[in-house]
Amino acid sequence: MGMGSNRGGSGRVTMSEINVTPMVDVMLVLLIIFMVTAPLIQQGVKVNLPEARAAAVEASDKKLVLSIDAQKRIYIGEAEVPAAELETKLASNAKAQADKELYLHADRDVPYGVVVDVMAAAQRAGITNVGMITDPTTAARAPSSTKGKKEARR
Amino acid sequence: MNAKALLLCLLVSPLAALAQAPVIQISGANFRPLPLALSTPLVQGTESKATTQPVDDALLFDLRASGLFQVLDRASFLADAKEGMTAGSINFSRWADVGAESLVKYSLARDGSELKAEARVFNVGNGREEFKTAQSAPATQPSLLAHKVADAIYRYYTREPSPFLSSITYVRKSGKNKDVWVADWDGRNARQMTSGGINVLPALGPDGVVGYTSYQEGKPDLYVQKGAGLTRLKTNEGQMATGIAFSPDGKRVAYALADGESAQIWVANTEGGGARQLTDTRFGINTSPAWSPDGKRIAFVSNRGGSPQVYVMAADGSGVRRLTFQGNYNQTPSWSPRGDLIAFTARDERNAFDLFTVQVDSGKISRLTQDQGDNEEPSFSPNGRLLIFTSKRAGASQLFVMTAEGNNQMPLPSPKDKAEITTPDWGR
Numbered sequence: 001m002g003m004g005s006n007r008g009g010s011g012r013v014t015m016s017e018i019n020v021t022p023m024v025d026v027m028l029v030l031l032i033i034f035m036v037t038a039p040l041i042q043q044g045v046k047v048n049l050p051e052a053r054a055a056a057v058e059a060s061d062k063k064l065v066l067s068i069d070a071q072k073r074i075y076i077g078e079a080e081v082p083a084a085e086l087e088t089k090l091a092s093n094a095k096a097q098a099d100k101e102l103y104l105h106a107d108r109d110v111p112y113g114v115v116v117d118v119m120a121a122a123q124r125a126g127i128t129n130v131g132m133i134t135d136p137t138t139a140a141r142a143p144s145s146t147k148g149k150k151e152a153r154r
Numbered sequence: 155m156n157a158k159a160l161l162l163c164l165l166v167s168p169l170a171a172l173a174q175a176p177v178i179q180i181s182g183a184n185f186r187p188l189p190l191a192l193s194t195p196l197v198q199g200t201e202s203k204a205t206t207q208p209v210d211d212a213l214l215f216d217l218r219a220s221g222l223f224q225v226l227d228r229a230s231f232l233a234d235a236k237e238g239m240t241a242g243s244i245n246f247s248r249w250a251d252v253g254a255e256s257l258v259k260y261s262l263a264r265d266g267s268e269l270k271a272e273a274r275v276f277n278v279g280n281g282r283e284e285f286k287t288a289q290s291a292p293a294t295q296p297s298l299l300a301h302k303v304a305d306a307i308y309r310y311y312t313r314e315p316s317p318f319l320s321s322i323t324y325v326r327k328s329g330k331n332k333d334v335w336v337a338d339w340d341g342r343n344a345r346q347m348t349s350g351g352i353n354v355l356p357a358l359g360p361d362g363v364v365g366y367t368s369y370q371e372g373k374p375d376l377y378v379q380k381g382a383g384l385t386r387l388k389t390n391e392g393q394m395a396t397g398i399a400f401s402p403d404g405k406r407v408a409y410a411l412a413d414g415e416s417a418q419i420w421v422a423n424t425e426g427g428g429a430r431q432l433t434d435t436r437f438g439i440n441t442s443p444a445w446s447p448d449g450k451r452i453a454f455v456s457n458r459g460g461s462p463q464v465y466v467m468a469a470d471g472s473g474v475r476r477l478t479f480q481g482n483y484n485q486t487p488s489w490s491p492r493g494d495l496i497a498f499t500a501r502d503e504r505n506a507f508d509l510f511t512v513q514v515d516s517g518k519i520s521r522l523t524q525d526q527g528d529n530e531e532p533s534f535s536p537n538g539r540l541l542i543f544t545s546k547r548a549g550a551s552q553l554f555v556m557t558a559e560g561n562n563q564m565p566l567p568s569p570k571d572k573a574e575i576t577t578p579d580w581g582r
Contacts, residue, residue: 064251077251079232092230094189094253 033119036103036131045075047107052134063131064096066122068106072114086118090125101129178222178311180539181559187224188311191254191278192217194228195271196239198263205269205296206262211567212300213260215340216318219564220308221540221557226254239274246281254278258307262299269293273303275310285310297342317535321581322542323347323356323364324553327574334366339535339542339580341553341566347379358581359400359424365407367396376409378424387426397442400424401449401469402582408432408443408452419443419454421469432471444487444496445469446514453477453487453496464498466514477512480519486531489514491582492538495558497522499530509543511558522560533580534558542566542578550574 045067067075218225232248239259260273275285287306291299301318308316323336334356337344356366364379374394376387389395394412410417417439422429433440438458461482467474478484483501495511507528523529527547544551551574556563
C-alpha cells in the first residue's frame with residue numbers, strides 16, 4: 001500500500017491514492033442476482049445450463065435474455081454481439097433500460113471470469129437485476145451424477 | 155391481443171380487423187409513445203447515397219419530434235444489416251429484443267432527377283406488414299422526401315394530417331440587421347425573404363403569403379409578400395403599424411396601430427383597405443392579435459388592467475373578456491388550430507420567461523416550460539399538436555419544438571453560425 005513507503009521518513013504521512021479494487025467489488029455486489037427456472041425461457045441460443053438447487057423464481061418470457069455459449073460467444077436474444085459492443089448495445093436497448101433487468105443464460109462450461117465480465121458490462125449499462133437461468137430438472141438428479149459423487153466423497 | 159387471437163380475428167372478420175388498426179392515442183393520461191425502430195435506409199443504386207443522409211436525418215427528426223413515438227436508438231439494433239424489406243425476410247424477434255413494437259423499413263432510390271422512397275410499417279408483435287407508402291421528391295430536396303414519408307406514417311397512426319409539410323417563418327439577426335426567413339417546419343431549407351434593415355414580427359398566411367413589420371421607411375409599417383410581389387399595407391399614415399396576423403381564410407389581417415401613448419387593434423383586408431378599429435382604450439396598449447381557427451374571435455394583449463394580460467374579443471371588437479389573471483406580464487398569444495387553447499409567454503416572479511397554455515373556455519392554465527432558461531413566443535403547429543418556440547437554454551435564442559402538453563422538448567437543427575432567432579410563426 002502507498003502508505004508504507006513514508007513510514008519512518010520525515011514523519012509526514014501521505015496517502016496518494018485510494019485503492020479502488022475493493023470498491024469495484026462492492027459495486028458489482030450491488031447487482032441484484034436471482035435464480036430463474038429454465039423451462040419457461042424459450043428464447044436465446046441453446047446452451048448447457050448449470051444445475052442449481054436454489055429456490056428459483058418464475059421467469060417472464062418478455063425479459064431480455066443474454067446468452068453465453070460454451071465457445072464464450074455472447075448473444076442478445078439470438079443475435080451474436082461482440083464482447084466489446086455489449087455495453088453499448090445494452091445501454092441503448094429500450095427493453096433492457098425499461099426493465100433494468102435481464103436473464104443470463106450461460107453455458108455451464110463458460111469460465112467464471114467471462115460471466116463476471118458480462119455481468120459487469122450489464123451493470124455499467126445500467127442494468128441492476130440479473131436473473132441466472134438454471135436447469136431445475138437436472139438439479140434434482142444432480143447427486144447421482146459423477147460430479148456430484150466426487151464432490152460428496154471430498 | 156396475442157398473435158393467435160389476431161389471426162382468428164382476421165379470419166372471422168377482415169373488416170373488423172381493419173377497423174382495429176392502431177390509432178395512437180395522441181394525448182391524455184393514457185398516452186404512451188409507441189416504441190418504433192426506424193431501420194437505416196436500404197440504398198438502391200449508387201447515385202442516391204449522397205442524399206441518403208439528409209433524408210435519414212430529416213425523417214428521424216420528424217418522427218422524434220412528433221411526440222408520438224419513442225424512436226429507438228440505432229446503436230441497440232441487433233438485426234442483420236442485410237435484412238430485407240418484406241415480412242418474410244425480417245427476423246422480428248431481433249426487433250422485439252430491442253424493445254420495438256413498430257418497425258419502419260425504408261428504401262431510397264434515384265430515378266433521373268427524382269428521389270424515391272418506399273417505406274413499410276411492420277407490427278413487431280405479430281410480424282405483419284401493416285402499411286406501406288411510396289413517395290418521391292426532386293433529388294435537390296431530400297428533406298421534402300423525408301417529410302412526405304414521415305407525413306404518411308403519422309397519418310397512418312393518427313388518422314390526422316401531420317405538421318411535417320408545413321412552413322415556419324422567423325426573424326434571424328445578422329449584425330445590425332434583422333431579416334425575415336421562411337423555412338420548412340423543421341428549420342431546414344431556409345430562404346431569406348428580406349435583405350437588410352430591421353424586419354420583425356413575421357406571419358405566414360395561406361398559400362405561402364408572408365407578412366411582416368419593416369422599418370425601411372423609418373417607422374414600422376406592414377408589408378405583405380405574395381410570390382414575387384411585395385405590397386405595403388395602407389395603414390393610417392403617421393402611425394406605427396406592427397404585428398400583422400392573417401385570418402384563417404387569408405382574407406383579413408389584424409394588427410396594432412400605435413399613436414403616441416396608445417396602441418389599438420385594427421382589422422383590414424390584405425391590401426389594407428376597409429380598415430376598422432376594434433379596441434378603443436384611450437391610454438392603453440393593445441397589441442399581438444391572434445385569430446381563433448374559425449376566424450370569429452381574436453386574442454390579444456392589453457395592459458388596460460394595469461399589466462399586460464391576454465384578452466379575447468369577437469372579430470368585430472365586441473365582447474372583450476380577460477383570459478389570464480396570473481402573473482403580471484403575459485404576452486405573445488397563439489391560438490391553437492383545435493380552438494381550445496391559447497399558448498402564451500409569461501414572466502414569473504423570478505423574472506424568467508416561460509410558456510403556458512390557457513383553456514379558452516375555462517381559463518385553466520397549464521405550465522409547459524420551467525427551469526430551462528427563458529422560453530418565449532410560442533406558435534402552434536397547423537394540427538395543434540406541437541408548439542414551436544424560442545429558448546435561450548443553450549445561449550442565444552434558438553428555435554425549439556415540443557408537444558402542446560410541454561413534453562419532448564427538442565431544438566430544431568440550428569444555423570451553423572448560431573445566429574439569434576426570434577418570433578417564429580407556424581404557417582397554417
